[in-house]
Amino acid sequence: MTTTGEEHRAAGGPWWWERRRSAVLDGGLALGSALECAVEGVGFAEGAGLPVGIGVLLGVVAGSVLLVRRRWPVAVVLVAIAVTPAEMGFLLATVGLYTLAASQVPRRIIGVTTGMSLAATLIVTLMRTHQGVGDMAGSRIDVWFLPLMSVLASVAMTAPPVLLGLYVGARRRLMESLRDRADSLETELQLLAERAEERADWARGEERTRIAREMHDVVAHRVSLMVVHAAAVQAVALKDPQKAVKNAALVGDMGRQALTELREMLGVLRAGEAAGGSVRGAVPLAAVGVAAAAAATRAGEAVEDGPSLAELEELLGQSRAAGMKVELSVQGEARGYAPEVEQTAYRVVQEALTNVHKHAAGAGAMVRVAHREGEVAMQVENGAPPVRGGGVAMLPSGGNGLVGMRERVLALGGVFVSGETEAGGFRVSAVLPAQPGPSSAGRA
Secondary structure (H helix, E strand, C coil), rough: CCCCCCCCCCCCCCCCCCHHHHHHHHHHHHHHHHHHHHHHHHHHHHHHCCCHHHHHHHHHHHHHHHHHHHCCHHHHHHHHHHHHHHHHHHHHHHHHHHHHHHCCCCCCHHHHHHHHHHHHHHHHHHHHHHHHHHHHCCEEEECHHHHHHHHHHHHHHHHHHHHHHHHHHHHHHHHHHHHHHHHHHHHHHCCCCHHHHHHHHHHHHHHHHHHHHHHHHHHHHHHHHHHHHHHHHHHHHHCCCCHHHHHHHHHHHHHEEEEEEEEEEHHHHHHHHHHHHHHHCCCCCHHHHHHHHHHHHHHHHHHCCCCCHHHHHHHHHHHCCCCCCCEEEECCCCCCCCCHHHHHCCCCHHHHHHHHHHHHCCCCCCEEEECCCEEEHHHHEECCCCCCCCCCCCCCCCCCCCHHHHHHHHHHHCEEEEECCCCCEEEEEEECCCCCCHHHHCCC
């Protein structure tokens, strides 16, 4: 089926028409063409010696073919060519050629049918002009005059509707192409917006996980030490008041440090809320970009301001002050690692010592740090815990410490191993690359 115009029916026209007004237009053209051919059929019937009724009926049938011009434009042009010798169907031929040229019919078919129409019109025009000149007695006309006039008349009746149809068809196809491109662009923008929203949700989830991990590391370690010191105060309060006062002072220091770190984290969260509120009402994609940039800035600041391996002695000193026997062994020469590597290494040792306080109170611990070519390794191993007495503090455990350590190490492309030792203790080992691996870049 060959159609002209758009493929989509906008108003639900009847049959093959796309719009009701198109059906009304074609009906009006068919009616006008039928009247024209009926009038011209009278002269054709008289010249051919046929009854007038047959000529009128032939004209009505031929002119009514315009009703199907949108569905079968080639058939309309062929009918116009067929009735050309009867000198009828000027409107039929003109509208048919225009519709054919504007349709999606292959160009070779348009060229062939146009050539057939031009040839038929030329032959009929040449014959009628020759007959008219023959009726003029005594007139002298050059030999080239009749062919020239016939060619000009035939081209004048054939070329304008064809050229106009080609222009309208090309313009229509261009508009459809632009409309399709606009639709595809809109669809692509919607997909990009959905993808950006998904990435923003993923980034928010990662940020929540990171904050929860940081708060666990900070709060769990500080509070564990506070509980240990509080138990020590309770145990020696009556026997050694001076030591009890010292332990109480340590509990206060630990509490103040924990509060300071919590305030810093809450300050970052409030700053994030303020940044999120400043982009409200903006374009969604722009808001996502601003929020992502702010999150990246905050993340970078948090990493740079985090703890490092240089602070391990202070960390071990806090555990020693709580009564734990901790030894530190460092192999190799310290190198400049990426900030996130320094922070992760510190947090692994911190969480491992916190677990010793929780689950092996009274046991000693050995911390080993090895600086190797392109990586840094750390290991925290504690012995078997002594038999618990009545004065030993029982610390709760949420079971998230080892999970958090594993997530931190794997995020940087490192290796994490933990498990019980043959002596009844526990060992935590981790190896981190000097520079974060691809997995951390994908998570950032």
